[in-house]
Amino acid sequence: MIKTEGLVKRFDEDTLISYNNIVFEDGKSYVLLGASGCGKSTLLNMLAGVITPSEGAIYFDGVEMSRKSQKQKDRFRIEKIGYIFQDFKLIEEMTVEDNINVLRLEGVKTSAMDDVLGKLGILSKKKKKVKQLSGGERQRVAIARAFVKAPDIILADEPTGNLNYEIGKKVVEEMLKIAKGKTLVAVTHDDRLAPLFDCTIDMNGIASSYSESEVEKNA
Amino acid sequence: MLKFALKNMLTKKVKMILIILSIVISASVAILAYNVAEQVNDGLVNTTSTYDTIVGPAGSSTQLAMNTLFFTDKPPGTISYEYVEKLESDDRVNVVIPFAMGDSYNSSKIVGTKPAFLDGKPLKDGEMFGDVYEAVVGSSVARKYGLSIGDELVTSHGLSENGEKHTANPLKLVGILEETNTAYDNAVFTDIETVWEVHEHHEDEGHDEGHDEHEDGSSEDADAPSSHTFEGEDEEHEEHEEHAEEGTVCAILLKCRTLAYAEEIKKEFASDSNILTITPAEVIREIISNVDLSRKIVYLLCIIILIMNVFVISTVTILNMYDSQKDIALMRLIGIGTGKVNILFLIQNAVIGLISTAISFGVSRLVLSLMSDFVASMGIVLDASKIYPFEWLIMAVVFVISVLPTLICTLHISRKDIIRN
Numbered sequence: 001m002i003k004t005e006g007l008v009k010r011f012d013e014d015t016l017i018s019y020n021n022i023v024f025e026d027g028k029s030y031v032l033l034g035a036s037g038c039g040k041s042t043l044l045n046m047l048a049g050v051i052t053p054s055e056g057a058i059y060f061d062g063v064e065m066s067r068k069s070q071k072q073k074d075r076f077r078i079e080k081i082g083y084i085f086q087d088f089k090l091i092e093e094m095t096v097e098d099n100i101n102v103l104r105l106e107g108v109k110t111s112a113m114d115d116v117l118g119k120l121g122i123l124s125k126k127k128k129k130v131k132q133l134s135g136g137e138r139q140r141v142a143i144a145r146a147f148v149k150a151p152d153i154i155l156a157d158e159p160t161g162n163l164n165y166e167i168g169k170k171v172v173e174e175m176l177k178i179a180k181g182k183t184l185v186a187v188t189h190d191d192r193l194a195p196l197f198d199c200t201i202d203m204n205g206i207a208s209s210y211s212e213s214e215v216e217k218n219a
Numbered sequence: 220m221l222k223f224a225l226k227n228m229l230t231k232k233v234k235m236i237l238i239i240l241s242i243v244i245s246a247s248v249a250i251l252a253y254n255v256a257e258q259v260n261d262g263l264v265n266t267t268s269t270y271d272t273i274v275g276p277a278g279s280s281t282q283l284a285m286n287t288l289f290f291t292d293k294p295p296g297t298i299s300y301e302y303v304e305k306l307e308s309d310d311r312v313n314v315v316i317p318f319a320m321g322d323s324y325n326s327s328k329i330v331g332t333k334p335a336f337l338d339g340k341p342l343k344d345g346e347m348f349g350d351v352y353e354a355v356v357g358s359s360v361a362r363k364y365g366l367s368i369g370d371e372l373v374t375s376h377g378l379s380e381n382g383e384k385h386t387a388n389p390l391k392l393v394g395i396l397e398e399t400n401t402a403y404d405n406a407v408f409t410d411i412e413t414v415w416e417v418h419e420h421h422e423d424e425g426h427d428e429g430h431d432e433h434e435d436g437s438s439e440d441a442d443a444p445s446s447h448t449f450e451g452e453d454e455e456h457e458e459h460e461e462h463a464e465e466g467t468v469c470a471i472l473l474k475c476r477t478l479a480y481a482e483e484i485k486k487e488f489a490s491d492s493n494i495l496t497i498t499p500a501e502v503i504r505e506i507i508s509n510v511d512l513s514r515k516i517v518y519l520l521c522i523i524i525l526i527m528n529v530f531v532i533s534t535v536t537i538l539n540m541y542d543s544q545k546d547i548a549l550m551r552l553i554g555i556g557t558g559k560v561n562i563l564f565l566i567q568n569a570v571i572g573l574i575s576t577a578i579s580f581g582v583s584r585l586v587l588s589l590m591s592d593f594v595a596s597m598g599i600v601l602d603a604s605k606i607y608p609f610e611w612l613i614m615a616v617v618f619v620i621s622v623l624p625t626l627i628c629t630l631h632i633s634r635k636d637i638i639r640n
Contacts, residue, residue: 070557074556091230
């Protein structure tokens with residue numbers, strides 16, 4: 001179970017995002033909906049340990065992770081979290097296989113690669129360079145990289161952001177199929193995909209963006 | 220890790236090749252410059268002769284020393300063989316070796332002397348020359364022209380390759396010297412009488428006619444047919460005066476019983492205006508002091524090149540690293556720790572450093588081999604297999620400066636806020 005408490009993220013500019021407490025239960029899929037800039041991706045990044053919250057805490061099965069060292073957070077991310085990035089974060093010049101094998105640098109076993117690629121329908125592209133793939137195929141590679149290590153938690157930031165609705169829906173369906181039994185938190189701006197997930201969280205009611213001047217005025 | 224590093228490098232082939240090339244160019248120049256300077260110096264020092272005195276015709280002492288010790292330059296002239304006989308009967312002298320030069324085999328000089336001239340130079344094959352027209356060649360000559368025992372060497376008149384061929388009097392190869400990495404490797408040795416005989420035949424064949432014509436001036440007419448026309452005839456005539464004709468030698472090499480006797484002999488010859496006596500060690504020391512200045516300039520250049528290396532290699536490496544920021548950020552995002560990222564790029568740059576250093580070394584050796592012929596004409600044989608400790612230091616520096624900036628860069632980049640990368 002993932003639980004957030006009093007999360008606040010301050011940015012360099014005079015803005016901050018404050019979040020209501022959220023609980024993500026094990027084995028369920030969640031979709032975070034909300035307008036652009038409402039803090040969806042920031043929340044995912046904080047959950048993944050990529051950025052540190054300015055205030056508040058994040059608990060994974062009761063263990064507070066957000067205040068751990070970057071090294072511990074990196075370790076946790078590589079072992080427990082599969083993160084699917086909006087812009088794929090793939091090495092364009094490398095093959096699909098190598099992009100997944102990059103995980104081996106941290107000792108992650110990638111023996112499930114063929115199985116995952118097969119489930120996503122891109123096993124035949126294994127030896128292809130990422131730059132030779134279509135947008136949909138790249139997104140599937142990003143998903144495969146997240147799933148190949150059999151993580152407990154999957155975070156997906158706009159997994160269909162670069163795809164049209166039809167392809168996007170298919171990708172999400174495939175993703176949910178593989179993620180069955182795992183905790184999945186996805187961010188999307190396309191509310192047509194929301195019914196595919198177990199729970200929908202409207203971030204407009206959870207996160208509040210302020211400028212510092214507004215905070216001072218309210219105080 | 221290494222496999223992934225290599226794969227990652229292969230995705231940037233062109234960039235990697237350019238980086239390696241930039242390192243190779245600067246590093247090989249530094250290695251080469253140092254090695255050549257050292258080998259030239261060593262070549263001079265090591266040839267500081269086992270002879271304590273050289274007797275020759277009046278003229279340049281440097282020319283006499285370079286000609287007799289390194290077989291370079293033209294002989295300064297000739298002196299009568301009577302001097303040899305006189306010195307041979309002198310109790311103060313242990314060894315008297317006549318030295319004559321004037322002809323060549325392709326580009327290699329032919330030295331007319333006595334077998335004792337090659338004392339301490341073991342034969343790899345065959346035996347020492349004994350009879351007239353027998354010859355022993357240096358290892359480079361044998362290798363260069365694919366010579367083996369029993370081969371006939373058709374020599375050319377004069378020191379130019381284009382000289383008239385002595386086809387009627389070829390030399391018979393009876394021995395090949397072991398490699399010495401000295402000027403001896405590039406020369407042909409025969410008995411002094413061979414030199415005389417060849418020239419006697421040469422004169423008989425009509426070369427002296429040309430001389431006569433010159434003397435009476437008739438051959439000044441450009442249309443007048445020459446007895447033997449060949450390229451560089453004027454040069455040849457000039458050289459002709461330096462040939463050791465029968466009863467003459469170009470120099471006499473002496474080993475005296477004591478240095479005091481050597482000095483005595485030197486003083487005795489001082490009164491003879493036709494003779495020059497030199498102490499090779501002194502002349503070579505003078506040459507070395509001049510070369511030493513050049514060596515210091517080369518060292519200075521080496522240091523400048525190395526400093527430039529540091530800048531070039533560091534800049535190239537740093538630019539490469541900053542170019543890899545995206546990859547580093549990507550790896551960090553998916554959870555690869557800073558340590559692993561640092562090791563990955565360290566391995567990559569170490570591989571680049573190793574490849575570059577190895578190629579630089581190879582290039583320097585290749586150029587050394589190619590330069591060998593050119594430098595051989597100056598009497599110094601460059602040994603491509605000779606490595607000086609300082610060269611290892613240059614290579615180590617090149618390796619370190621191709622790796623060190625990586626470490627600093629990756630540490631800097633990978634410690635930045637992940638999301639900001």
